[in-house]
Amino acid sequence: MELNKDNNKSLSNAGSQLSVEREVVIKTDKLTKRFGDFIATNQITFEVYSGEIFGFLGANGAGKTTAMKMLCGLSKPSSGNATIAGFDIYRQTEQIKRHIGYMSQKFSLYEDLTIVENIQFFGGIYGLSDQQLKTKSNELIETLGLQKEANKLVNSLPLGWKQKLAFSVAVLHEPRIVFLDEPTGGVDPITRRQFWDLIYQAADKGITIFVTTHYMDEAEYCNRISMMVDGEIKALDTPADLKQKYAVSSMDEVFYELARGAKRNE
Amino acid sequence: MRVLKFLLQKEFKQIFRNKGLLPLIFVVPFVQLLILPLAADYEVKNINISIVDQDHSSYSRHLISKITSSGYFKLAGYAPTFKEGFKQIENGQADLILEIPTGFERNLIRENQQKLFIAVNAINGVKAGLGGNYLSQIISDYNNDIRLQWIQPGRFKDAPTIQVVSSNWFNPFMNYNYFMVPGILVVLVTMVGSYMCALNIVKEKEAGTIEQINVTPIKKYQFVLGKLIPFWVIGMMVFTIGLFIVARLVYGIVPVGSVLLLYGYLAIYLIALLGLGLLISTFAETQQQAMSVAYFFIMIFMLMSGLFTPLDGMPQWAYVIAKINPVTYFIDVVRMIILKGSGFSDLVYHFTIMTGFALLLNGLAIWNYRKTS
Numbered sequence: 063m064e065l066n067k068d069n070n071k072s073l074s075n076a077g078s079q080l081s082v083e084r085e086v087v088i089k090t091d092k093l094t095k096r097f098g099d100f101i102a103t104n105q106i107t108f109e110v111y112s113g114e115i116f117g118f119l120g121a122n123g124a125g126k127t128t129a130m131k132m133l134c135g136l137s138k139p140s141s142g143n144a145t146i147a148g149f150d151i152y153r154q155t156e157q158i159k160r161h162i163g164y165m166s167q168k169f170s171l172y173e174d175l176t177i178v179e180n181i182q183f184f185g186g187i188y189g190l191s192d193q194q195l196k197t198k199s200n201e202l203i204e205t206l207g208l209q210k211e212a213n214k215l216v217n218s219l220p221l222g223w224k225q226k227l228a229f230s231v232a233v234l235h236e237p238r239i240v241f242l243d244e245p246t247g248g249v250d251p252i253t254r255r256q257f258w259d260l261i262y263q264a265a266d267k268g269i270t271i272f273v274t275t276h277y278m279d280e281a282e283y284c285n286r287i288s289m290m291v292d293g294e295i296k297a298l299d300t301p302a303d304l305k306q307k308y309a310v311s312s313m314d315e316v317f318y319e320l321a322r323g324a325k326r327n328e
Numbered sequence: 329m330r331v332l333k334f335l336l337q338k339e340f341k342q343i344f345r346n347k348g349l350l351p352l353i354f355v356v357p358f359v360q361l362l363i364l365p366l367a368a369d370y371e372v373k374n375i376n377i378s379i380v381d382q383d384h385s386s387y388s389r390h391l392i393s394k395i396t397s398s399g400y401f402k403l404a405g406y407a408p409t410f411k412e413g414f415k416q417i418e419n420g421q422a423d424l425i426l427e428i429p430t431g432f433e434r435n436l437i438r439e440n441q442q443k444l445f446i447a448v449n450a451i452n453g454v455k456a457g458l459g460g461n462y463l464s465q466i467i468s469d470y471n472n473d474i475r476l477q478w479i480q481p482g483r484f485k486d487a488p489t490i491q492v493v494s495s496n497w498f499n500p501f502m503n504y505n506y507f508m509v510p511g512i513l514v515v516l517v518t519m520v521g522s523y524m525c526a527l528n529i530v531k532e533k534e535a536g537t538i539e540q541i542n543v544t545p546i547k548k549y550q551f552v553l554g555k556l557i558p559f560w561v562i563g564m565m566v567f568t569i570g571l572f573i574v575a576r577l578v579y580g581i582v583p584v585g586s587v588l589l590l591y592g593y594l595a596i597y598l599i600a601l602l603g604l605g606l607l608i609s610t611f612a613e614t615q616q617q618a619m620s621v622a623y624f625f626i627m628i629f630m631l632m633s634g635l636f637t638p639l640d641g642m643p644q645w646a647y648v649i650a651k652i653n654p655v656t657y658f659i660d661v662v663r664m665i666i667l668k669g670s671g672f673s674d675l676v677y678h679f680t681i682m683t684g685f686a687l688l689l690n691g692l693a694i695w696n697y698r699k700t701s
Contacts, residue, residue, distance in 0.1 A: 134543050135542075135543065136539060136542055136543060156545055156547075159543055159544060159545045160545045162543065163543075164539075164540065164543040166536055166539055166540065168535075168536035168539075169536070170535065170536040170537045170539060170540040171537070171540070172338065172342065172537055173535070174341075174342050174345055174346065175338065175341060175342065179338070179341065182334070183334055183337070183338045184540075184544070186330065186331070186333075186334035187331050187334050187335070187541075187544050187545075187546055188544060188545065189330070189331070189545075
């Protein structure tokens with residue numbers, strides 16, 4: 063538990079209000095994905111703790127999405143091990159799916175269904191009861207302030223709202239972990255800020271957030287971040303410790319410092 | 329079950345909300361059902377005939393009036409010489425030339441025989457063959473007429489003759505529509521079933537929504553059923569409208585056999601076809617790919633199903649293909665039940681084969697559908 067204590071310290075440094083009890087919810091051991099000769103993700107080993115906001119950073123093509131897809135059970139690893147919420151990534155994919163939420167880069171709610179219908183559908187397939195569905199969807203619509211739009215088709219919403227809706231739907235069934243793959247691409251800073259408010263709310267409820275992003279201001283919001291370069295994790299620490307380690311003042315510079323050596327481009 | 333309920337709700341909402349798709353499902357097939365049988369009619373009428381009458385006798389006029397009143401031929405014109413008549417074939421005015429030589433009447437009476445010359449434009453083989461045939465029939469009919477006139481009654485009474493009388497069973501008036509309409513209905517249901525289902529799933533791949541589904545605890549079979557059931561229902565609806573509204577009201581086709589049996593077969597057939605659609609969707613990444621592959625199959629299914637051409641006339645290799653084509657069996661069954669009134673005992677073989685198709689295609693589809701990559 064040496065490592066865990068260390069982490070608590072750094073987390074409190076980062077201003078987090080996480081409990082002392084640290085439970086590992088994601089644990090990977092030399093997780094690797096090959097596509098032919100190409101090694102997209104090369105022996106990554108890390109742990110994510112319950113309730114933390116874990117930033118998964120890296121340049122385009124560094125292997126972030128591939129790694130995330132393996133963790134979500136969308137892609138079979140070539141080698142290595144991992145447990146998600148205590149379930150084995152090879153044998154217990156269906157249990158894993160019950161306990162995670164996922165929001166992809168691409169908006170993936172049904173555009174031809176209304177907001178309410180999307181909420182009901184995804185809630186329903188996660189096994190929420192009618193009563194739960196009703197209260198949850200009312201709650202969600204109120205939180206997002208979408209009362210007027212509730213019965214409109216999703217394709218009529220602006221992108222920022224779609225993203226907020228997608229996130230809310232991804233955590234509707236109260237998963238242990240939610241995976242967010244570049245959730246705020248293409249929206250303005252205010253909307254991004256609002257999106258992060260939602261992330262904090264979810265984290266407060268104890269949901270672990272695993273998020274990839276290219277925005278370094280967002281990286282600052284994370285409790286801990288990892289940096290992937292060419293399929294490997296080159297650094298993993300709190301934003302504050304990383305800045306200290308590389309003796310720079312911003313996360314942007316940390317990113318340049320680490321990603322400079324990258325051979326892969328998009 | 330609850331998961332399936334949500335999947336079905338979602339699917340039906342999406343289908344009935346898709347303003348572009350609905351007419352394709354519910355209008356286009358019926359327009360096709362109204363148009364295609366006309367195009368598929370093999371009865372050739374309005375064959376243009378050019379007549380070179382060099383005799384100008386009452387006999388030749390009688391023959392000509394017999395030809396033109398038959399209903400099969402349209403007089404393109406009289407030509408003074410064969411050469412002129414041939415010009416009419418060359419410029420497309422005539423399909424056939426009948427040359428009546430000088431002395432037609434005289435030779436017929438004096439020498440008891442006379443030759444006629446028929447030239448047929450055989451570019452369109454069907455028209456040429458049928459036209460030549462019709463014309464020969466009319467002439468031999470005409471020949472009989474004159475012989476009857478000459479032969480005194482009773483004189484050749486004992487002459488042995490074989491008279492062939494055929495009676496057409498199941499479709500006594502050989503109405504072409506009775507044969508074609510049920511077959512075309514099958515093809516339409518096939519298209520709606522396989523295309524729509526394949527495109528629907530691939531659309532979810534393109535939109536990325538399938539990935540969202542794949543991270544949920546939905547089971548493979550639930551997802552597959554959620555896609556099959558809506559299109560199964562739509563296939564049933566299309567067939568019902570086609571059979572009871574278009575076929576009955578427009579073409580006057582009333583099934584002789586059991587409608588229940590027909591629907592029983594349709595139910596299994598649709599499962600098989602949707603299995604094919606599903607299988608295509610597991611391979612295709614884009615709607616364009618799915619469409620091309622589905623189109624390839626539909627073309628072969630249509631042309632090698634016995635819909636237009638009888639299977640028995642096909643070369644061995646084509647016959648084999650026709651036999652591994654599910655459409656072949658359903659067209660056969662539809663015709664057997666609707667026209668002939670066949671019962672279940674006559675169709676056991678067909679039922680067995682189709683159940684096999686359903687199991688095979690769906691089995692392959694489920695096997696090849698992956699929630700992971």
